[in-house]
Amino acid sequence: MDKLDWAHQPEPLDAAQRKAYWRRRLVAERQRLPDRLARNEALQRVMRVWMVGRADAIVGAYWPIKGEFDPLPALYRWQEAANVEDARAARQQRRIALPVIDKVAGTLRFHVWYPGCPMEEDAYGIPKPKDTEVVQPTLLFVPCVGYGPGGVRLGYGGGFYDRTLAQLRPRPVTVGLAYASAFVPWLQPEPHDVPLDAILTDQGVAWPVGDD
Ligand SMILES: Nc1nc2c(c(=O)[nH]1)N(C=O)[C@@H](CNc1ccc(C(=O)N[C@@H](CCC(=O)O)C(=O)O)cc1)CN2
Numbered sequence: 280m281d282k283l284d285w286a287h288q289p290e291p292l293d294a295a296q297r298k299a300y301w302r303r304r305l306v307a308e309r310q311r312l313p314d315r316l317a318r319n320e321a322l323q324r325v326m327r328v329w330m331v332g333r334a335d336a337i338v339g340a341y342w343p344i345k346g347e348f349d350p351l352p353a354l355y356r357w358q359e360a361a362n363v364e365d366a367r368a369a370r371q372q373r374r375i376a377l378p379v380i381d382k383v384a385g386t387l388r389f390h391v392w393y394p395g396c397p398m399e400e401d402a403y404g405i406p407k408p409k410d411t412e413v414v415q416p417t418l419l420f421v422p423c424v425g426y427g428p429g430g431v432r433l434g435y436g437g438g439f440y441d442r443t444l445a446q447l448r449p450r451p452v453t454v455g456l457a458y459a460s461a462f463v464p465w466l467q468p469e470p471h472d473v474p475l476d477a478i479l480t481d482q483g484v485a486w487p488v489g490d491d
């Protein structure tokens with residue numbers, strides 16, 4: 280299931296049609312991943328290791344949809360760990376935030392979330408925190424439908440993350456999360472695409488690639 284059949288793309292397709300085709304296909308593949316539990320555990324571990332030693336207090340994430348990896352269990356542990364590991368970190372209070380769509384601007388704002396937080400559905404039917412504080416994450420976990428070389432991300436095509444990152448100052452560190460099976464070798468950045476600073480998968484750090 281890790282290997283998609285790249286040879287069998289209907290041709291000819293322009294770049295936008297090709298992306299739309301692979302979006303559908305990657306989401307369908309993801310929704311029927313046979314070894315999801317093992318992959319979830321692996322990716323949670325990769326996240327935890329990646330975050331060790333970082334000083335972020337506000338971390339942005341997402342409420343998983345369409346078979347996306349769920350980042351919230353690992354983040355909840357990150358939040359709880361501060362209470363036992365480091366009294367100073369606990370006072371600084373680590374916080375988790377989820378995206379809320381600004382329909383007019385086509386961008387995302389981040390609202391504080393905590394387990395049991397009152398939620399409501401956004402325009403896409405995705406649960407979002409109801410009336411909690413707006414915050415500025417310094418670290419942002421970004422869901423990927425697919426990912427390519429160089430930190431390029433394929434999303435659902437709304438352009439929300441690209442538009443948000445084009446505007447957010449200071450810019451948060453961006454970390455894409457994906458199952459390793461979502462690698463798209465031919466994916467090229469478009470002019471508006473803001474590359475991710477890192478990409479984590481159930482197989483480890485996919486970007487940046489070490490050795491130099
Ligand atoms: N979990 C999660 N939350 C998120 C995002 C995300 O990628 N994942 N977003 C990241 O931006 C924003 C929501 N963006 C989304 C954009 C499109 C679709 C979607 O279902 N699109 C339809 C086509 C809709 C259309 O174009 O008319 C589809 O893919 O079938 C969903 C979410 C904010 N919240």
Ligand SMILES: Nc1ncnc2c1ncn2[C@@H]1O[C@H](COP(=O)(O)OP(=O)(O)OP(=O)(O)O)[C@@H](O)[C@H]1O
Nearest residue numbers: 432433434435436437438439440441442445471472
């Ligand atoms: N900075 C920007 N300013 C204006 N429009 C943008 C910007 N970034 C992206 N867009 C528009 O958004 C549309 C979707 O972009 P793209 O296909 O890269 O979405 P995506 O990254 O896959 O989606 P999402 O971020 O919602 O998951 C593009 O047609 C593009 O014109």
